Amino acid sequence: QVQLQQSGPGLVKPSQTLSLTCAISGDSVSSNSAAWSWIRQSPSRGLEWLGRTYYRSKWYYDYAVSVKSRITISPDTSKNQFSLQLNSVTPEDTAIYYCARLVHGHFDYWGQGTLVTVSS
Amino acid sequence: EIVMTQSPATLSVSPGERATLSCRASQSVTSNLAWYQQKPGQAPRLLIYGASTRATGIPARFSGSGSGTEFTLTISSLQSEDFAVYYCQQYNNWPCSFGQGTKLEIK
Numbered sequence: 243q244v245q246l247q248q249s250g251p252g253l254v255k256p257s258q259t260l261s262l263t264c265a266i267s268g269d270s271v272s273s274n275s276a277a278w279s280w281i282r283q284s285p286s287r288g289l290e291w292l293g294r295t296y297y298r299s300k301w302y303y304d305y306a307v308s309v310k311s312r313i314t315i316s317p318d319t320s321k322n323q324f325s326l327q328l329n330s331v332t333p334e335d336t337a338i339y340y341c342a343r344l345v346h347g348h349f350d351y352w353g354q355g356t357l358v359t360v361s362s
Numbered sequence: 363e364i365v366m367t368q369s370p371a372t373l374s375v376s377p378g379e380r381a382t383l384s385c386r387a388s389q390s391v392t393s394n395l396a397w398y399q400q401k402p403g404q405a406p407r408l409l410i411y412g413a414s415t416r417a418t419g420i421p422a423r424f425s426g427s428g429s430g431t432e433f434t435l436t437i438s439s440l441q442s443e444d445f446a447v448y449y450c451q452q453y454n455n456w457p458c459s460f461g462q463g464t465k466l467e468i469k
Binding site: 288289290291297304306307340346347348349350352353354355 | 394398404405406407408412417436449451453454456457458459460461462463
């Protein structure tokens with residue numbers, strides 16, 4: 243059974259960096275058949291896919307155009323986890339952030355979600 | 363990006379009755395369509411992928427149909443635990459995109 247456990251702060255100041263981590267159990271971040279994604283949810287934007295990382299002999303990264311200049315998703319094979327960094331946040335980045343496993347295009351396992359509020 | 367439109371926004375149905383939820387894509391997504399259920403305070407849960415394949419552990423009262431641009435999620439006999447928000451997601455063209463959701467409420 244795959245489980246994803248999220249951690250990270252729930253409050254970030256404007257212009258600073260949002261950082262979240264997703265610890266994986268029951269699978270490997272280096273899996274050759276899965277990708278690892280971050281998705282956020284807000285009343286204004288609904289469910290919004292942010293990006294993914296996956297390993298197919300080398301690491302690949304793929305980001306949504308809306309955040310491409312500000313986002314980094316990083317795998318950590320030593321801890322079997324992956325992380326999200328979103329730079330230069332504004333109040334519009336306030337949302338619930340989810341990590342999820344992506345298999346053949348759909349998301350079959352999700353983390354518990356982290357409400358991140360951008361406020362001074 | 364493909365736009366996914368769900369209807370209705372809210373659906374009121376009595377327990378034991380059938381619920382039919384719709385999802386339309388702005389262009390063909392073939393059968394690359396998933397459905398999710400979300401309850402308050404929880405992450406979305408995968409119900410259906412490939413337009414009609416139930417995910418592991420999903421009861422048979424949930425069924426999906428459609429291809430191209432028109433899709434339907436049917437819940438044959440509503441149980442109390444089925445009242446939630448439902449989302450569709452296309453993954454035919456990347457980036458994937460989600461519908462805005464249909465809230466299924468008790469009538």
